[in-house]
Amino acid sequence: MIPTLELWDWRRQVGALYHAVRAAPEPRAGWELWRATRNTLFAHHPQSPLEAARRTGFSGLDLFPYDPALRFAVALEPVEAAEERLPAGADGEVALLPFARTAGLQAALGGELTLYWIQAYAGGVFLPFRDATSGRDTYGAGRYLLDTIKSADLGSDADGRTVLDFNFAYNPSCAYSPRYVCPLAPRRNWLPAAIRAGERTPG
DSSP states (O other): OOHHHHHHHHHHHHHHHHHHHHHSSSHHHHHHHHHHHHHHHHHHOTTOSSOHHHHTTOOOOOBOOOOGGGEEEEEEEEOOOOOEEEEOGGGOEEEEEEEEEEESOHHHHSSOOEEEEEOSTTOOEEEEEBOTTBTTTBOTTOEEEEEGGGTBOOOBOTTSOEEEEGGGOBOOGGGTOTTOOOOOOOGGGBOSSOOOOSBOOOO
């Protein structure tokens, strides 16, 4: 298959997955579907971030057990801040504009998170973060929670608050292969709490 068509298919399948997760009857069922589908994609799809040699004997991504206490519905408050530029390998830099700050994580996680708008064609919401597990139990450069360009979006609740479920935190592709260069979590999104949910350090 043409590589671009493979990537298109990967994006389509991920988009369908998050649509199904948002429609799941309860959060844990959505997470179980997310975990199983990602395991299948990583093991068999030609656009898997795993190198071909690592797919042999692949038994699934290493995740923490599901923890309902790490699912939040938060309000968002506007922020005014300068655009930030992060290295992005062959693409040069990716421009990120801070546009909103969460309101509702401080008590549980010791801080709030900034949401970024990716300043590229059509744009998209991006939420990377680090926490006290980074570099120990989880990938040292941080993990992603939202990336709407790639359909990673859990939607909102009945009151319009943004759903942030850290059980769905996932590693950037660069955690699996040196073929990728990924934007890392800016300092303002380093949380002091240890968030034992989502993907662990790749084995």
